[in-house]
Amino acid sequence: MNRKRFLALLLVVAVVAAYSARVYAVNKGVAKEYSIESFAVGDEISLGDAVLTVEDVRFGEETEEQHGQEWIQCTVTMELENTSEEAISKVKAIETKLAYGRDVYQTNQGDFDINALLNMEPGKQEKIELTYEVKVEDRQGQGKLYIVQDLYPELVEKAYKQGKRYGMAVEF
Incomplete structure (x- = not known):
């Protein structure tokens, strides 16, 4: 037994x-720890082969009611510049997420040239204006614009090798 x-x-x-x-x-x-690098509106953010600047964040005047909730437009204006020696694609910039607390918003609306973002020549600058529909009460809160990690893969990889998950956000 x-x-x-x-x-x-x-x-x-x-x-x-x-x-x-x-x-x-x-x-x-x-990754065992998270690292979100914060920037302010107007800061130049190095993405390795490009520089991104969030120039302005503004809210519209008109509200719209849907499903018992009031919504307002939030427009984010950015400038993206190719600082590398070759043509690059930074079309993922239009996938940037806007967050207020637990509310996260994405959009495909705005004023941008998708073809120019797909093939940015060296030294070229592109304006990107994204329009988000956000809850009216979020206008009073502390917002963050989370920049898509696909725009700076080298920095993400470097942090990953150090056991960190890396991201960038613009606070306003």
């Missing part, structure tokens, strides 16, 4: 050890 108990216990320990080793192997490259 002792021999059966010993073998059963040995089997359980082996299964737990194998499971633990697998969990460790899967999670060993996962």
Whole structure:
């Protein structure tokens, strides 16, 4: 009887050890801390091969009611400049997210030239104006514009190798 108990216990320990080793192997490259670098409106943000500047954040005058909630337009104006020696694509800039607390907004509305963003020549500057529909009460809060990580993959990779998850946000 002792021999059966010993073998059963040995089997359980082996299964737990194998499971633990697998969990460790899967999670060993996962970032252990988060680092969001904050900028202010007007700051030049280096994306490696480009510079992004959020120039203005403004709210519209008219509100619209949908589903028992009042909404207002928030327009974010940015300038993107190619600082590299070759043509680049920074079309992902239009996927930038606007957040107020737990409310996160995305848009595909605004004034921008998608073809120019797909093929930005060296030294070229492009204006991007994104229009978000946000809750009226968010106008009074502290907003953040989260810049898409696809715009600065080298910086994300560098931080990842140091065990950090890296992001950039503009506070207003």
